[in-house]
Amino acid sequence: MLWERIKGQDEPVAYLKRAIDRERVVSGYLFTGPEGVGKALAASVFAAALNCPVSPGGGCGECPDCRAVARGGHPDVHHLAPSSKSRQILVEDIRRTRRSVYLAARGDNWKVFLVEEADRMNPAAQNAFLKTLEEPPRKTALILITPHPARLLPTIRSRCQKIAFSPWPSTLMEPFLRERTGLSPEECYVLHSLSGGCPGRALRFHREGILETRREVIGPLTEGRLLSAREAADLAENWIAISTRPGRKLAAELKKERAELEGDLDPGSRKDREARDNALVAAADQAGLELIFQLIFSWIRDLFLYSSIGDRAPLINRDLERRLAESARRFSGPGLRRMPARIEESRRLAFRAATRPARRVVLENLLIELGFWRPPAGK
C-alpha cells in the first residue's frame, strides 16, 4: 500500500485513510507543518488512494492510475505550484485550474487539486481560489500545502480541514539520513537537530553543505582557547559574509531572470517584480543570519550541558564531543548559564543593525560576552 511510504506521520495518515473508508472526504484540505516532512507526498498518496481501482482507499502503487499520479500525469489529479519565473501562484493559474475543476472527471473518479506552497498565491489568486472552494463540484478535493498557513486568507483557512504534519523523531531520521547521505550517525544527528526534525530540510541542508558551514562558523570557537583581536574581527566579518552568501546567490539568479523577461514586462510590472525579488533576497539574508545564530547557540548550549552533566549530555554537535570536552574545561562555570540570553540579545541587535559595520560590532561584542575574546584594556 502506498500509505506505507509516508513515514513518521501516523496521525495524519490514519485520519486521511479513515476519511476515505467512511466516505467522509471533504472538498478542502489544508496540509500544514514544517518544510520537508512529507506533506506533498501524503497529498499525492491521498490522490492515488482516492482513484486506485485495484486497492480503493489504499493505493496499490502499481496500477496505471497510481503510477500516473506519482509521475504527476494523471488526468484527474492536478498540481499547482509557483511558477519558476514569478515564484508566485498567479490569478491566471487559479482561473485555469477553475476551468478544469468544472470539467467532469473520468468515470467515477475523484478530481484532486494539489496546491504546493499555497502561501505563494498572491491576494488576487487567493480570492479566485476562494470562489472555487465555496462552490466545489461533488467528488472534488482541493489540497492546499503550506508551512505558513497564517499567510492564507482566514476565509480560505476556515473552509479547509486542517491536517497537521509533525517533525520526525531522531530514531526515524538517523537511518533515513544515513542511507541517503552516507554521513556518520553523529553527523546525521547534527542534521536532525539543525533541521528541527524535518527530513526534507535536513537533505537540503546537506546539499547546501551545512556541516562545512558549521565548521566555518563555530570552528574557531571549538579550539578551547581565546581568540586574538585579529581573529575575533575576522570571525565576525566571516560570519556576516557566510550569512549573506545564499542571498547573494539568489540575487544573481533573480537578476538574470529579470533580464530574460526584460522585453515582456511593462515598467509597472518591472517595478513590482523588482520589489518582490528584493523581498525574497531580504528573506534569504535573514535566514542566513538566523542560521549563524543557530549554529553559535548550538555550540554554547552543548558547552553548557557538557560542563553541567558531562558525557551524558544530549548534545547537538555529537561529532565534536572530544573538542567539547576540552573546551568545557576552559569555558565553564555559572557564566555559561547566562549565555543563551546574551546570544538572544545579540541576535535581536544584529537583526536591527542597519549597516554591515554596525552588525560586525554586535558580533564582536558577542565574542567578548561569550568569553572568546578579551579586548585590550581601555577599549
Ligand SMILES: [Zn+2]
Ligand atoms: Zn493503484
